Amino acid sequence: MTDPDRLNQILQDQPYIEGFVQPSAADFSARASITEKELKGREHLERWFQHLSSFEMTAETDVRSTENLPQQILDFLQESNEFNSIQLAQQWNLDHQKVIGAIKSLLANEGVLTTKDVTEKRLELTNEGVQFANEGSPEYLVFEFVGTDGAAQADIQKKPFGKIGMAKAMQFKWVSVDKGRVVRQATEVTDSTRKQLESLRIGSSDVSENEKKELKKRKLISEVNIKALVVSKGTSFTTSLAKQEADLTPEMIASGSWKDMQFKKYNFDSLGVVPSSGHLHPLMKVRSEFRQIFFSMGFSEMATNRYVESSFWNFDALFQPQQHPARDAHDTFFVSDPAISTKFPEDYLERVKTVHSKGGYGSAGYNYDWKIEEAQKNVLRTHTTAVSARQLYQLAQEGFRPSKLFSIDRVFRNETLDATHLAEFHQVEGVIAEKNLSLAHLIGIFTEFFKKLGITNLRFKPTYNPYTEPSMEIFAYHQGLTKWVEIGNSGMFRPEMLLPMGLPADVNVAGYGLSLERPTMIKYGINNIRDLFGSKIDLNVVYNNPICRLDK
Ligand SMILES: N[C@@H](Cc1ccccc1)C(=O)O
Structure with missing residues (x-):
C-alpha cells in the first residue's frame, strides 16, 4: 500500500x-x-x-507483532546475550508493559532467563509538550498567523497561543512589532521546538543536551523514573521451549500421553472466574440505594424489628382518632393472638388520652371518649410512622438533639390487590427533628433525595394526615404507565403528637413515608407491582427494560 x-x-x-x-x-x-x-x-x-x-x-520503525512475543524475545537473546527491556521496547516500537509481560511469562520456565531490576531515567513530554508536538509551538503558530501581510497585535493576544507565542517569536526575531502591528522579520522559519518534541516522543536521540535543557525550562518535558529489567540468558537457556499444556484432560490420562508432556505452572495470583450466581432482587437493590442515599445525607437508621404493633403506637400516639376510618378492619389487619398489648409508658399514655379527648397544648382535641381498650388492640403495623413515633418519644426522654432518622421495612394494609397495590409492601420513612424546620426544607430534601435515585419528575400535592399539618403527597411520572403515580406522603408533625411526648415546643419534626415498590417499578419499568413478589418475576423484563437497565 x-x-x-x-x-x-x-x-x-x-x-x-x-x-x-x-x-x-x-x-x-x-x-x-x-x-x-x-x-x-x-x-x-x-x-x-x-x-x-x-x-x-x-x-x-520496526513494529513487531506481539504475537508470540516470548519466542521473539528468546531468539533476540540468543543473538544479543543481554538486553534492557526499555531499549528493546523502543527498538521494536512496542509498549514497554507488553515486553515486561512477555518476559514474565518466560520466567515461568525455570532457568531460561535471568533478570535484574533497574531504574531508568527517561524524558517524557508534559501535557503541554504533547500539545505543542501535535499542534505546533506557540511561536510558530504566531509566525503563521502573522502571515506575509502582518496582523494586529491585539488579535494575536486573543489567540490561546498568543501570549507565549509572541514573546518567543520576538525573542527568536521571527516577528517584530510596530505601532500595534506585528510583521514577519524572517521569511522562513522552522518549528524546531515541535521537531525536538516529536523526536523525544519516539525516543530518538537526536536532541542535544542544550535543547533538552531549554525544553525542560519551558516545562515541555520532564524526567521520569521507569522500572525496567535487564535480561540475560539463564542456566538452562533455550530458544525452543517445549509446548506447555494448560489443562490435564481425560484423554491425556487415558492414553498416558501426560507422562511426556510439560504443564504450565499453576498461577495462584490470577483472578478466578466470578461464578454467575445470585443477584440482588430489584427491590433490595433499590433498598440498598435508598439506604446509601440516606447515609450520604447524614441520616441514621432506626431499628424496625416489630411487625406487630399496638394501636397505641400505630395510631393513638400519632393523634389519629380512635374512630378514624383507617383503623377499620377493612384497612388494618388486627392480630387475634396476642390480641392486646398492656405495657405503655403511663404518664405519656395519660397525656395522649387527654390530648385526644380534651385537647391541650393550644389544641381543642377531638372531644370524644378515648378508650384504652382501643389503644391496646394489636395490629400488623400499617406504616413505619409507628417506628418513628417510638423513636421520637425516646428522643424526648433522652433529651432533644437535632436528629435525622430513617427506616425501611415492611408494612401491612388490608388492600384490594391491583397493579399498584399490595397488602404488604415496604415503606421508606424519614424524620428530621430540628428547630425552625418548614415544609420548604422537606421539599428540598425530597428533590435532592430523588435526584440521587435518578427520578427528577416530581410533583407535590397538598393532602391530609391526622398527624401532620401541613401535609403533602409526592408524585413521580411513570413512563410505562404514562401517568403520575403517588410515591410518598409527608408533612410536619402536629404539636398534638410531639408535645405529649415531651419534645421542646420550639422543635419541628418533618416526616415522610414512601413506598419502596413504586420507585422500583419506575426505575426498572415494571408495570405490575405483583411482578415484584413471588417466583413470577420476569427477569427478562427487568434486565432488558429500556428505561433503566439493571446491571446483574
Ligand atoms: N405514614 C404515612 C407517611 C408519612 C410519614 C411521616 C409523615 C407524614 C406522612 C403513610 O403511610 O403514607
Whole structure:
C-alpha cells in the first residue's frame, strides 16, 4: 500500500508538512491561517495522511507483532546475550508493559532467563509538550498567523497561543512589532521546538543536551523514573521451549500421553472466574440505594424489628382518632393472638388520652371518649410512622438533639390487590427533628433525595394526615404507565403528637413515608407491582427494560 515516491511528491508540493509529521485533524483547526493552495489540497492531503502513517511504520520503525512475543524475545537473546527491556521496547516500537509481560511469562520456565531490576531515567513530554508536538509551538503558530501581510497585535493576544507565542517569536526575531502591528522579520522559519518534541516522543536521540535543557525550562518535558529489567540468558537457556499444556484432560490420562508432556505452572495470583450466581432482587437493590442515599445525607437508621404493633403506637400516639376510618378492619389487619398489648409508658399514655379527648397544648382535641381498650388492640403495623413515633418519644426522654432518622421495612394494609397495590409492601420513612424546620426544607430534601435515585419528575400535592399539618403527597411520572403515580406522603408533625411526648415546643419534626415498590417499578419499568413478589418475576423484563437497565 505504501508509495514512498508518491509521498515524497506530496511533501514537495506541500512544504508546510515538516518532516514526517503525522498531522491530526486538530492540526488544521489549530493552524492560524490556511493558504488557498493548502485549502484546495486539504481533502487530497487527508487521504494521504493514511499513506504517511503507513510509510512511517514500514520505513522508519520496526513494529513487531506481539504475537508470540516470548519466542521473539528468546531468539533476540540468543543473538544479543543481554538486553534492557526499555531499549528493546523502543527498538521494536512496542509498549514497554507488553515486553515486561512477555518476559514474565518466560520466567515461568525455570532457568531460561535471568533478570535484574533497574531504574531508568527517561524524558517524557508534559501535557503541554504533547500539545505543542501535535499542534505546533506557540511561536510558530504566531509566525503563521502573522502571515506575509502582518496582523494586529491585539488579535494575536486573543489567540490561546498568543501570549507565549509572541514573546518567543520576538525573542527568536521571527516577528517584530510596530505601532500595534506585528510583521514577519524572517521569511522562513522552522518549528524546531515541535521537531525536538516529536523526536523525544519516539525516543530518538537526536536532541542535544542544550535543547533538552531549554525544553525542560519551558516545562515541555520532564524526567521520569521507569522500572525496567535487564535480561540475560539463564542456566538452562533455550530458544525452543517445549509446548506447555494448560489443562490435564481425560484423554491425556487415558492414553498416558501426560507422562511426556510439560504443564504450565499453576498461577495462584490470577483472578478466578466470578461464578454467575445470585443477584440482588430489584427491590433490595433499590433498598440498598435508598439506604446509601440516606447515609450520604447524614441520616441514621432506626431499628424496625416489630411487625406487630399496638394501636397505641400505630395510631393513638400519632393523634389519629380512635374512630378514624383507617383503623377499620377493612384497612388494618388486627392480630387475634396476642390480641392486646398492656405495657405503655403511663404518664405519656395519660397525656395522649387527654390530648385526644380534651385537647391541650393550644389544641381543642377531638372531644370524644378515648378508650384504652382501643389503644391496646394489636395490629400488623400499617406504616413505619409507628417506628418513628417510638423513636421520637425516646428522643424526648433522652433529651432533644437535632436528629435525622430513617427506616425501611415492611408494612401491612388490608388492600384490594391491583397493579399498584399490595397488602404488604415496604415503606421508606424519614424524620428530621430540628428547630425552625418548614415544609420548604422537606421539599428540598425530597428533590435532592430523588435526584440521587435518578427520578427528577416530581410533583407535590397538598393532602391530609391526622398527624401532620401541613401535609403533602409526592408524585413521580411513570413512563410505562404514562401517568403520575403517588410515591410518598409527608408533612410536619402536629404539636398534638410531639408535645405529649415531651419534645421542646420550639422543635419541628418533618416526616415522610414512601413506598419502596413504586420507585422500583419506575426505575426498572415494571408495570405490575405483583411482578415484584413471588417466583413470577420476569427477569427478562427487568434486565432488558429500556428505561433503566439493571446491571446483574
Ligand atoms: N405514614 C404515612 C407517611 C408519612 C410519614 C411521616 C409523615 C407524614 C406522612 C403513610 O403511610 O403514607
